[in-house]
Every structure is written in structure tokens, then in C-alpha cells.
Amino acid sequence: MASGQQWVLVEMVQAFYEAPAYHLILEGILILWIIRLLFSKTYKLHETYRLTEKEKEDLIEEWQPEPLVPPVSKDHPSLSYDVVTGPPSHNIIINGKECINFASFNFLGLLDNERVKQKALASLKKYGVGTCGPRGFYGTFDVHLELESRLANFMKTEEAIIYSYGFATIASAIPAYSKRGDIIFVDEAACFSIQKGLQASRSFIKYFKHNDMEDLERLLKEQELEDHKNPRKARVTRKFIVVEGLYINTADICPLPELLKLKYKYKVRIFLEESMSFGVLGEHGRGVTEHFGVNIDDIDLISANMENAVASIGGFCCGRSFVIDHQRLSGQGYCFSASLPPMLAAAAIEALNIMEEDPDIFTVLREKCKRVYTALQGTPGLKLVGVQFAPALHLQLERSSGSRDSDTQLLRTIVEYCMERGVALTLARYLEKEERFLPSPSIRVVVTIEQTDQDIQKAVSCIQEAASAILK
């Protein structure tokens, strides 16, 4: 065999010598051609329209960008804000007019609580204001650790993690777990910070109709079928349901027990946003889980801010250590942001103390909510949206005038009418172009425990007067 091959080689060399010159030249050219083909790029995209320098310069000269921001018309309603002078507490001075506050989310009235202030002050005297660093780089203070363990204890979970901004809490928590390729099932009424979290996660988002468990189950079933078709992919596709406890946009409650059934049936994890329900619902203010008597361990992650009932700044997530601890390296708003000023954490701790010492405040709050809810029923031309134990209700127009702008204008007139008469209300504000499902325009009515019966009476009659005067 080997000698045979050698013979062929010898023959080839011999043929090479014997071949005529034109043949060799031709073959040489062919070989060069092949080499050129091998080393040239397969295709050149830009070659088809290669521009001269002059043309390029012209293009650059000609290009005119849009302005950085479109001009805002001078009468844009959100251009000039209402100005609050003095503390934004129960009695609030708006644009120089003293009003009773029915608009701040200060449900438990802890904003101007003397004890909270004193604790914040003591903390300020010890630590100063800022932390000058993210948690990892000397931005962790003993107060932060204390607040985290207090929150975990309060919620009866294994671990809690605090963020320095309420909005950033759920918006950072969602993308810490859900990545590209994962699937998130979300209620249509989900608040804006959830929407931003979903967007940052780059996962597949499937919206189900607000509080419609059948619709959710339909989506879950669809997904199950999909999973059967492609089990390899299904094994690595995480699935989440993201809901709010009390929805800020609709003031109603999520059907948690049904959600839990679906969770175990379809093996989906549940993330719960409780900014409106933490410190409000449940006998001890633990939120929706306590309200429904659900085991909190069944919820994978609970997130809430400390800017409403707690009346400080920041937010927290709590749940099992297995879940929560992951955020300490993956929660962007946690890792890359300066930590919460210690005095604000100290204020939150004192607020928790008050909530733990006197759980009756939650009963009081619920009673007030019920009173406002009943009193506002049957306001002419206005429809009350929400459940009776929700502390932040919405008043919408019963009959829309057809355009969103004129609806908003009508509601704004009502707000202004009430403000004139010493009742501070506010329109619920949305970024109309950014919201995934834009809620109808509404007036927000916030109940706090500081509102007396007379206050409520005054507010309700004021709203009714305004409604009958303006809506006719």
C-alpha cells in the first residue's frame, strides 16, 4: 500500500515536469483564484453602497436630530405642582390653604409621630444623614441590620432585605430572579414599578385580566401544553406570578388563596407587592397573607415600601433566606445604590415598634376605611372603586364624557373645589403613554387614622357637593 502511494506521488511529479507551460500557468491562476476566494469575505454589505468621504460629510451635515425633549405646553397640568408649606401631615397647607389631608399615604399617621421623630433625631445625632456608600462598601450600619431583622420578625419570615427607595424595591427584585427566557404572569392592574421590573427582567410577560383567576389558569394551561411539547426548555424556564396585595390602581385585593392553589398546581412561584397592604391589612398589619390567614412561607417573595404606612423612606423584601439572600448580590437597586440613611431606618424601626405595641391601630384604620367607604357610596355622578377595607380608594366618573382629557378636567375641578373648602384630595397621576394598561382617571381618597368623624363628614359632604355642582 505504502509503496503504491509513493508511486502515485512520483507520477504526479513527473506529470508536472511534462505538462506544457500554458497548462501550468492556467492551473497557477486557478490556485490563486481559489486562495482569493478562501480569504476574501463572503460578502461585503457596505460595498454595495460605499460612500465617498464627501457624501459621508454631507450626510453628517444634513442630519438634524429631534430636540432632546419635546416642548411642554405652558398649561400642561403636571407642570406646576401643588406646593405644600410645612409638614405634609394630617393638617396640610397646600398652596397657602390649610386643608385636612385625604391624599397622603400616611395611613397610620406616623409621619408626625413624636416618638418616630425623636428616634430619627437620636440616630441623626449618632450617624449623621448620609451613608456615603453602598451596602457592600461601608454603607451597612448596625441600624440596617436591626431593621432587617425586625422586619423579618414582624412579617414572621426568615429574612428581610431593605432598599433605599420604595420604587426600586420590586423593580429590582423581579429582575434578580427572572431572566431572559423566563415567564412572568402579571395582573393587568399591576403598578408602574412592577411594570418597570418586568421590563428590566427581559422575560416573557403574560398579562391576565385583573383578578381573573380563570384567565390566569387559562394562560397557565396554555403554558403547560407548551411545556409538554418542549420539556427540555421547560426544565429551565422559571415561571412567576406577580400580583399586588391591595392594588394601588384599583384599590381591590388579590384572591390570594386561589392564587396559592394555582401556584402548587402549575408549579409557579408567587411574588407579592404589598406597598398598600403592609401595615394596613391583617390583625397585626402583616398584610394580605394575614388577612387571608395564609401561611406566609407559601409566598416566595413579599415586597413592600416603607413610605406609606411606615411613613419613612425605602422599601423591603422578605421571604425565605433561600430566596431573599440572592438579592444581596443580584438586586441592582441594593448593590449599586447608596444605602438608606440610618435615621430613616431608625424611624422605620420605631414605626414597627408602634405597630407591634398597639395592633389596635389596624382595627381603627379598618373602621375608618369602612366609614369612608360607606359614606362615599352613592355620590352623584361618581363611582367608588375599591374594597371597603382599602385605605386608598378611587373615585371615578360614573359616565365618561368620552375623552380622557375632559374627564380628567372634570375630576380636577372637583379636587380644586374640595381644596378650596379645606379638604385635600389629589388626582391619581399616571404617565399616560407609559402605562401598559392605563387606569381610568380618578380622584384618590386616602384614609388615615388621624381623620376624625367630623373630618370624614366634612370631606364626604364636600365631595358630594362638588360632584352635584360640577357633574350635575
Place this chain on the structure above:
Amino acid sequence: MTESPATKLVNGDECPRVKNGLKAERNGLEKSLHRCHERQPKHHCHPEEEEVHAASHGGLYSRPFIESFEETPMLVAVFTYMSYGILTIFGYLRDFLRHWKIERCNIAREKEEQKDFVPLYQDFENFYNRNIYMRIRDSWNRPLCSVPGAKMDLLEQVTYDYNWTFHYTGRVMQDVINLGSYNYLGFADNTGPCADSAAEATMKYGVGVASTRQEIGNLDRHEEMEKLVAKFLGVESAMTFGMGFATNSMNIPALSGKGCLILSDELNHASLVLGARLSGSTIRVFKHNNMQSLEKLLREAIIHGQPRTHRPWKKILIVVEGIYSMEGSVVRLPEVIALKKRYRAYLYLDEAHSIGALGPRGRGVVDYFGLDPCDVDVMMGTFTKSFGAAGGYIAGKRELIEYLRSHSHSAVYATSMSPPVMEQIITSMKCIMGEDGTTVGCERVQQLAKNTVYFRKRLREMGFIIYGNEGSPVVPMMLYMPAKIGAFAREMLKRNIGVVGVGFPATPIIESRARFCISAAHTKDVLDTALSVISEVGDLLQLKYSRRKIQPSLARPFDDDVYEDIDD
């Protein structure tokens, strides 16, 4: 300017360039070959290249721009890779042992009922954390129990399970020198005018606001603070937000959208990256501080338009930072502005670290280069660092701020800034501006510049590899090997100095480093103590990698002449 940039460069005290295969053209200082030669000079800085001309920096730079990134010594790079190799092998070994329950595993476990769910984490995600980060985890998250000032008190922590859990002994390590906090101007303080005004605000307003700016959380003090910020920066208008991170991530989407192009520096902060991503714009990344790369992208973007449709871009937004907190580099702002003007792009400048910390008047990087703040379209910054507070701002033309007031995500959905925090900002800012009737603020700005130059110079003389701009109070010192992060931080802490170590993924894999943040609150004694300890630990851990010969005689001395030109 007493000394021309060229003479400084020829002096050879700073001839930064990397000709290293490991990280080629980091920011192409001398590679800035611009197409419009008459406007964009070349920057040659190799000592052997003698034709460095002062005129080349000409109209653009009003001060020498001296930045250095000494190349990684080859041997160190090899050993660093080897150390990662060994760590990985041991990681696999230990994972194997854990899997067979030979080694006790301390990781929190999934709930029994949910074992059949799709796993929440992918295993390889956690390999690094479990096997590398866990070994040196004690160097981070150390809890403070005092003001994060020039010296701080740390809670003593111990671990009985190799860093899986920490226990606090209750003892306090007192007066640890703080080289970790971003307290550039020393306004993190529990006494003095700032703390007093914050205390007053606490008693008057409480700590929360419980509503958003657009609804009912717009205090008169918020408006006042915004006017002050605008005045401080020398622009028409400003708006403030409750969190620095969110200032970026919630406002870039309001400025840019589909059909717009964002050109982002490769080392931009996570918040800028997130904001850009949330905006839905196309994002292209240019090499760190590399003007050639930026110009190339700008030209291509304008010439070719949007991908596939070739429609022209609606607008192009260049996003850069003032000081890059991991590199200690300062943005080449004069060149960026020249490019931005030539190509009609918009400029978003994040001054998180530079505001207060740079410039003769503490007005940030714009002030540092003596430029006009109106040339920057969007000025962004935070109050966390130099002002010792929290939150962030965006400033610029009136139209910009009016638009943000109605369209910023933060104004509509996020709770407004806490009153005591706000008061801290107002008081500290007035102090820097000299509006409090003292020169304290001005002195602090100068002290910081002085400390920075001194500290950087001394470290270099000791033979450490120091990255970044000579004016940057963020001083990264290269450690390279991952194990040295832990060793360095522990040895330093043993000697009562708190430092921050940074490793992968915040830096490239072989470029682990320690990062010092200089403060105006550091006295010369404190810095000298710190320096001698760093030198001692540097010898112990063999960190003096630099192969540059520094002749102290040629290096500019630490005297007051240097600061005269800072004041002008």
C-alpha cells in the same frame, strides 16, 4: 497654567500607555486619531515619542490631562489566571464533596414542597459566589456604628463556618481610618450646621413625605432646593429625586426612546445601563473614554441610520460619567463636547462621583476643565457622596426640566425626598458655594484636591500600580490576584484601616483592586498613617508591582504651588 502639558509629559512622570495584549487600547490616549485633524489633535505620550507638542492639546484642554493605566506585568497576569484556575479546581472538588454530603453544605435550601419547581437559580450562576466570593466575603458589608467620617467605628464580626454566617461579638473596633466611604468633602457628620438643619427639619416635617411630587408630596423646600442646585451648577433649572440610582434608571427612559440611539461608555454604572435598557433605545457601547471609538460610532450612526430601515436616528444621546468609580479616570469632557457639537448629539453626564469632588469650585468635571455647563445637555449627579446625603438631581435647560417634571417616572410614581435629607443637601451645598458666609466649603474642596494629589503621588512612589486620573479622589490600587483582595482588606483592618476591595464581576477578571476614596476630612497625619500601613502591607503581600522608575526629584513636590493653578 504654569506648566504646559507637554513639558509634564516629557518629564516622563506620567506616560501612561498600555501596549499590552491583555487589555489593548483601554482608552486609546495616544490613539485618538481624529478625522478632522485641524480640530482634533493627536495625543502622543510615549516618552520615546519626543514630538509631543503643547499646542496639540490646544484649545480643548485648559489643564493637563494626566491619566495612567500601567500595564499588567506579564508574570502577574499569568499567576492571576493560575490562581483562578486553582480556585476553580478546588471549587469543583468541594462541590463534589458537598454533593456527596462529605462536606457540610451551608447554603439555604429550597422549601421541601417546591423541590419539583424549576430551580430558582442556575447552578453555575452560584459557583463563583459559593467557591470564590465566599472565601473573602468578610471583606465587604462590614457594619458601621458611627458616622462614616474620616474615622469610623466598626462592629467586630466573627465567623465559625468560613464566612457563611457572621456573628457580631458586640465589641466595637474604634477609630478605624476610613478609606472606603465616598465622603469626599467630609460632609458626613453628626454635628455642625448640616446636622443641625437636618435635625430641625426632622422635628418640623418628620422624616417621610408619603406622597409623590405630582400628587401631594411637593414641599416648598423641594422647590427651594432645586433652585439652589440649578444655581450651584450654573444652569437654568434642576429637578431632584430620592435615589441616585433611580435618577438614572427612571429618567433616561423619559429622554430617549424607540428610534433613538444611546452611545454608552463601556464602564458606565449599572444604573445608566439599566436606564438605557428601559428606554427601549438602541444601545451601542464605545471603549472606555476612547474618543476615537466614540467618533467612529457617531459617524457610522449618522451615515448609516437605523439598522435595516436606514431611517435617520431621531436623536443620539452620549452617556458618560464624570469620574469612573472603578478606574478613577476622568471623562475627556472637552473632546466629548467637541464631538457632541460636531455631530449634533446630546450629552448626558453622570457626575455621581465628580460633583463636589472635582474642580476648583467643586462644581464637578465641567468646572475641572473650565467648560460651560450649558454645553452639557443633561447634568446628572448624586447627593450621596460629596454632600453626605442621599438622592440625585438632573439639571439643564428649562425645557428639559419642565419636560421631566411632567414625564419623569420618579415625579409621578415615587415618594419625594425626605425633608432632613433635603436640608442636609441645602446646607452642605450652600457651604460649598460660600453662601453660609464662611470659606469652609471652599477650603474643603481645596483640601480634597491637595489630599488627592499627595496620596496618589506617594502611592506611586512606593511602587504600587495606581489607575486613573491624577485629579480623581477615587484611587484604585491594583492587587490583581483574587486572594489578595481578602488578604489586603484583612491585613489593613488588622492595622485599623478600612479599605474596599473590588474584584470580578465589577472589574475585568484579572484586575482585582483595592479602592481608596480620599476625603477632605482626612488630615495629613491620617493620610500618612494610612500610607505607611499600605506600604507595610504592600511589602507583606508583594503588591508593589510597578516597574516604572519614579524619580521623586522630577515628580512635582507636595507644595502649595501646585494648588495655585487649581484656584485660578
